[in-house]
Amino acid sequence: MSELYGRDLITTQDWSVEEIEKALDLAFEFKANRYDHPLNNCLDRRTFFMFFYNPSVRTRQSFEAAATELGGHAQFLEPKSMRLKTSKSAGETIEDAANVMSRYAVGIGIRILETALEYYGQGEEILRR
Incomplete structure (x- = not known):
């Protein structure tokens, strides 16, 4: 492992089938031993950001539950409640926001529908830094 x-797992196309299978095997191992796993406090006192362009009850609850059970905290962020620069509004650039957020959290999960990827996909190189 x-x-x-x-x-980073930004898209499944970045990883081989074997790497994805290893990650899934680890997830199943965590689930099977969720209260007695050697890494069950791997997020101890750490923050994981959830950045959702599209709401999802199940995804949000699963991220929050996982972060809590791993000893950390999941913080929910909605782009519409943040002042981010878009083609239609002024604000902080995604790059500036990402640089700041990277200092405060150990990870970020982004939920975005394919229809918005073309616009927001321009920031992919920021995520890969």
């Missing part, structure tokens, strides 16, 4: 340590 060490070859996956520190790797």
Whole structure:
């Protein structure tokens, strides 16, 4: 699993089938031993940001439950409640916001529908830094 340590999963096309299977195997192992796993406090006192362009009760609840059970905190962020620059409004650039957020959290989960990817996909290189 060490070859996956520190790797970002932005799209499944970035990883081989074997790497995805390893990540899923680890997820199943966590689930099977959710209260007695050697890494069950791996997010101890750490924050995970959830950035949702499209709301989802199930995704949000699963992220929040997982972060809590791993000893951390999931913080929900909605782009519409933040002052981010878009083609239609002024505000902070995604790049500036991402740079600041990266100092406060160990990870970020982004939920976005394909119809918005073309516009927001321009920030992909920011996420890969």
